[in-house]
Amino acid sequence: MNAIKFLYAAYIATWLIHAFYLGTLARRFKRLHRQLKELGKE
């Protein structure tokens, strides 16, 4: 494995972690909005 692959690995890992976290945030927002709707507050 040459050095450039380590560089790509670091950058890809960074954005994968961010994408995963932003995905969980979006999912949680969606679930809460749905629950609020069910409770008749929206």
Place this chain on the structure above:
Amino acid sequence: MNKLFSFLATLTAFLLVYGLYQALVAAPTERTMGDVQRIFYYHVPSAWTAFCLFFTNLIASIVYLVRRNIKADALAVASAEVGVVFCTIVLVTGPIWARPVWGIWWTWDLRLTTTLVLWLIYVSYLVLRRFSDTAQTPILAAVLAVFGALDVPLVYFSIWFFRTQHPRPVMGGGGSLDPRMLHAFLINLLAFSCFGAMVCWARVRLELLRREVEEAHAMESLAGADAAGAKPSLPLNRSSR
């Protein structure tokens, strides 16, 4: 508020793209490490952002302890969670950078170990917030946050006071940085700081929304119990956390 958020999010996305271009294309290749040194443009800004978020967590926790302010508590949870995400990136990109440069993925030197301990402290904080739901939980979490924050200066100054495998910073450590490298670094520092702030803002909104849902559930239970003439139960919507 939504318009301001969208505008700032767009600006942050632009900064991140420009930062990526600066880091991978515009910044010159470092002489000794080669291209792998470009990890620096993500590793250090991620660490800086994590420190800022943990500092925010400390301030919000103190405000909560003094004033019992709900918004301060929401900010404390949000900043700890987003801080852990950035700290995870530091702990992932660090070993990826270390392997080709030091020849090892990890060593138990003071900088690396204190960073891992810092991550574990804030993961413990989040576990406490997630799995304990008594009235005392926010207070206990705030106290844990105050003690946990003591590790931040230990992480930062560990490379100044002890001999470690981890190098001292180039800036402020007697070295100098090529102006193009400095530009790429500062752009990424700004981009990651803005990104961290935006994600934290979104997480605060999520936390406040979660509390609103919990409150609505509790009110619904109370109304149901009043109608039935029974003792109310207050279901907490844990799956929403």
